[in-house]
Amino acid sequence: MIFQTTSEDLRTRARTGILNLNGVKLETPVFMPVGTRGVVKTISADDLEELEYSLILGNTYHLYLRPGTAVLERFGGLKKFSTWKRALLTDSGGYQVFSLNSLFKYEQDGVRFQSHIDGSRHYFTPNSVIDIQRTIGSDIMMVLDDCAPFDSSQERLRQSLDRTHRWAEMSVEYWEKNKNSSHLFGIFQGGIDLGLRLESLQKIVSLPFDGIAIGGLSVGEPRKDFIRILEGVSAYTDRSRPLYLMGVGTVPDILDGVKNGVDMFDCVLPTRNARNGQVFTSLGKINLRNEKWKSSDVPIDPHCGCKVCKRYSIGYIRHLHHVGELTAFSLSTYHNLYFMKNFLSEIRKSIQAGEFLKIYAKWKNLYEKPEFSG
Amino acid sequence: MIFQTTSEDLRTRARTGILNLNGVKLETPVFMPVGTRGVVKTISADDLEELEYSLILGNTYHLYLRPGTAVLERFGGLKKFSTWKRALLTDSGGYQVFSLNSLFKYEQDGVRFQSHIDGSRHYFTPNSVIDIQRTIGSDIMMVLDDCAPFDSSQERLRQSLDRTHRWAEMSVEYWEKNKNSSHLFGIFQGGIDLGLRLESLQKIVSLPFDGIAIGGLSVGEPRKDFIRILEGVSAYTDRSRPLYLMGVGTVPDILDGVKNGVDMFDCVLPTRNARNGQVFTSLGKINLRNEKWKSSDVPIDPHCGCKVCKRYSIGYIRHLHHVGELTAFSLSTYHNLYFMKNFLSEIRKSIQAGEFLKIYAKWKNLYEKPEFSG
Numbered sequence: 001m002i003f004q005t006t007s008e009d010l011r012t013r014a015r016t017g018i019l020n021l022n023g024v025k026l027e028t029p030v031f032m033p034v035g036t037r038g039v040v041k042t043i044s045a046d047d048l049e050e051l052e053y054s055l056i057l058g059n060t061y062h063l064y065l066r067p068g069t070a071v072l073e074r075f076g077g078l079k080k081f082s083t084w085k086r087a088l089l090t091d092s093g094g095y096q097v098f099s100l101n102s103l104f105k106y107e108q109d110g111v112r113f114q115s116h117i118d119g120s121r122h123y124f125t126p127n128s129v130i131d132i133q134r135t136i137g138s139d140i141m142m143v144l145d146d147c148a149p150f151d152s153s154q155e156r157l158r159q160s161l162d163r164t165h166r167w168a169e170m171s172v173e174y175w176e177k178n179k180n181s182s183h184l185f186g187i188f189q190g191g192i193d194l195g196l197r198l199e200s201l202q203k204i205v206s207l208p209f210d211g212i213a214i215g216g217l218s219v220g221e222p223r224k225d226f227i228r229i230l231e232g233v234s235a236y237t238d239r240s241r242p243l244y245l246m247g248v249g250t251v252p253d254i255l256d257g258v259k260n261g262v263d264m265f266d267c268v269l270p271t272r273n274a275r276n277g278q279v280f281t282s283l284g285k286i287n288l289r290n291e292k293w294k295s296s297d298v299p300i301d302p303h304c305g306c307k308v309c310k311r312y313s314i315g316y317i318r319h320l321h322h323v324g325e326l327t328a329f330s331l332s333t334y335h336n337l338y339f340m341k342n343f344l345s346e347i348r349k350s351i352q353a354g355e356f357l358k359i360y361a362k363w364k365n366l367y368e369k370p371e372f373s374g
Numbered sequence: 375m376i377f378q379t380t381s382e383d384l385r386t387r388a389r390t391g392i393l394n395l396n397g398v399k400l401e402t403p404v405f406m407p408v409g410t411r412g413v414v415k416t417i418s419a420d421d422l423e424e425l426e427y428s429l430i431l432g433n434t435y436h437l438y439l440r441p442g443t444a445v446l447e448r449f450g451g452l453k454k455f456s457t458w459k460r461a462l463l464t465d466s467g468g469y470q471v472f473s474l475n476s477l478f479k480y481e482q483d484g485v486r487f488q489s490h491i492d493g494s495r496h497y498f499t500p501n502s503v504i505d506i507q508r509t510i511g512s513d514i515m516m517v518l519d520d521c522a523p524f525d526s527s528q529e530r531l532r533q534s535l536d537r538t539h540r541w542a543e544m545s546v547e548y549w550e551k552n553k554n555s556s557h558l559f560g561i562f563q564g565g566i567d568l569g570l571r572l573e574s575l576q577k578i579v580s581l582p583f584d585g586i587a588i589g590g591l592s593v594g595e596p597r598k599d600f601i602r603i604l605e606g607v608s609a610y611t612d613r614s615r616p617l618y619l620m621g622v623g624t625v626p627d628i629l630d631g632v633k634n635g636v637d638m639f640d641c642v643l644p645t646r647n648a649r650n651g652q653v654f655t656s657l658g659k660i661n662l663r664n665e666k667w668k669s670s671d672v673p674i675d676p677h678c679g680c681k682v683c684k685r686y687s688i689g690y691i692r693h694l695h696h697v698g699e700l701t702a703f704s705l706s707t708y709h710n711l712y713f714m715k716n717f718l719s720e721i722r723k724s725i726q727a728g729e730f731l732k733i734y735a736k737w738k739n740l741y742e743k744p745e746f747s748g
Binding site for chain 2: 037038039041042043044045046062066067070071074075081082083294295297307311312313315316319320322323325326327329330331
């Protein structure tokens with residue numbers, strides 16, 4: 001087993017654990033920064049090491065198109081190519097085919113699509129995305145699935161489930177015959193229909209995946225539906241395996257994920273928002289572009305110990321954002337990833353101390369209100 | 375005196391020296407990275423310290439417009455605002471008024487212009503730009519001058535000289551009455567007319583400036599004219615004061631500058647070219663965007679000791695440029711600034727060892743030919 005539970009909250013399904021990925025051990029719940037194209041945007045591998053991240057995400061769809069598998073093969077995988085020495089998870093590329101392309105077509109055994117970059121034609125199958133992820137050299141591979149929009153018809157949701165389940169079986173069969181030291185996670189779907197969700201979860205849990213992922217949630221559905229599905233499925237997950245909530249998320253969403261037993265998260269939010277000037281602090285989120293910070297000589301967050309907060313004033317970083325200097329993006333990204341690392345660490349400690357709901361309430365209160373006014 | 379010559383080449387006017395700027399001592403010839411808007415583009419103050427730069431340039435025109443003198447005053451100057459602890463030189467803003475604005479008008483005692491950002495109206499005078507630079511808190515301030523295009527009529531060049539000289543006198547008079555620990559450099563003009571150049575040099579040298587700058591050279595004139603003017607003025611400079619060649623430059627131009635007695639250089643080239651994928655190596659310049667580097671697992675420069683070359687392959691950095699990741703810009707900028715620091719260091723050592731012409735020939739040969747083909 002790659003996963004061990006180390007403590008459980010008594011009043012919720014929150015838990016801490018250890019994920020062991022080919023020798024890289026990390027504590028869960030964990031947040032994974034997103035390195036779509038072989039780099040976490042605007043920062044370097046040095047920065048990620050300094051920030052003490054042990055697991056990042058790469059996007060199979062993007063890496064398959066550029067630099068492409070020939071280059072990755074030549075270098076011995078993405079880790080060697082990008083000099084990332086710790087653990088790597090890759091998605092299957094299925095979600096990007098659907099979200100980045102206007103031209104794609106699901107077939108019985110795979111999905112045809114045209115590149116969003118040059119229009120070239122490609123075909124992903126459950127087996128081919130495993131091969132691509134093997135070339136990328138990820139420690140955790142995700143299966144190809146069919147993620148239907150949350151507001152799809154019942155017919156489309158049923159089709160998504162059938163396809164997702166058939167592909168999951170094909171993936172397992174192919175994987176069993178071609179195993180290496182990597183690990184394969186299954187994904188369950190079902191939109192915001194709890195019945196379909198439970199059916200899909202049951203099917204995916206029945207297969208010998210190393211971990212289970214919730215796909216197709218946090219894709220635009222109302223927050224109450226997000227919570228309803230999370231709560232509805234949480235009692236039926238397999239607690240012996242890690243649970244991964246894909247593409248999540250915000251501070252409140254991570255809190256509700258953890259509360260419902262989620263162990264792993266990834267999201268572009270901390271990095272993308274940083275580039276837009278939104279940073280996270282111990283008092284709530286703030287917008288660095290705001291005129292009001294113009295003359296402020298305090299750090300972004302006086303309680304933050306990151307190298308950005310130790311050195312620079314919010315007034316200076318606001319200036320860099322205001323004039324459009326790229327250094328603004330890297331400094332803000334660094335800060336937000338430092339915040340996320342500490343936020344997850346605080347969550348883990350609170351679970352171990354039996355005080356998760358206290359931390360849950362504290363951060364919910366800070367992050368469900370409008371921006372901190374300084 | 376802020377400057378002391380420490381060694382002189384016997385066959386050229388190349389020399390080494392020590393520039394002492396309010397306690398920051400640095401060796402010349404020196405190259406100053408350009409931090410137009412309070413940051414050297416794409417990197418951080420940490421990076422600059424790691425690169426061991428002791429003197430950088432800020433642009434008065436840009437800083438005056440954003441963040442503006444009120445903010446800079448509030449922070450106690452640009453150094454405190456940007457956390458730069460070493461020495462700072464600022465230009466007068468005159469060149470940017472002329473090069474960035476379509477709407478500007480020279481008057482007897484100053485220049486009126488509209489901001490290139492919002493069209494707001496402003497007026498720079500010899501005295502006001504000294505006040506602005508005092509607020510910025512630079513260790514070396516430049517006087518306001520009138521830089522005419524190199525292909526101007528004789529009438530326009532004469533006007534530029536008269537205005538530049540009158541403003542230089544006004545600057546000195548104002549400065550003498552309002553001195554602080556900063557230093558004021560004069561600028562001589564004259565386009566590519568050697569007679570006017572010598573007249574202007576004589577005038578500027580006659581005033582009690584702490585250093586002398588060559589303005590209006592390397593602004594698009596043919597290279598043979600650039601060399602002719604450099605060689606023509608070099609015998610008439612005041613060797614007791616530092617000589618600064620503004621806005622230069624390329625590897626060959628720096629070599630010819632040093633050969634003709636120049637002590638200080640600044641240029642956006644190493645940083646701007648880095649963002650365009652052009653990097654400098656011990657074998658010549660190369661274009662990182664080139665397809666041919668796609669699968670190359672060697673560093674940008676196998677002989678370079680910078681942290682980028684120690685960690686990343688040219689294939690990976692080429693990929694980052696190819697897909698447009700901002701990390702490509704910061705890694706390439708870091709490398710180019712490391713190269714420039716070492717290049718100037720090699721020049722200084724060669725002068726001290728009496729071997730400047732050997733180094734001159736070596737680098738000229740490498741950088742006057744087309745791109746190194748790998």
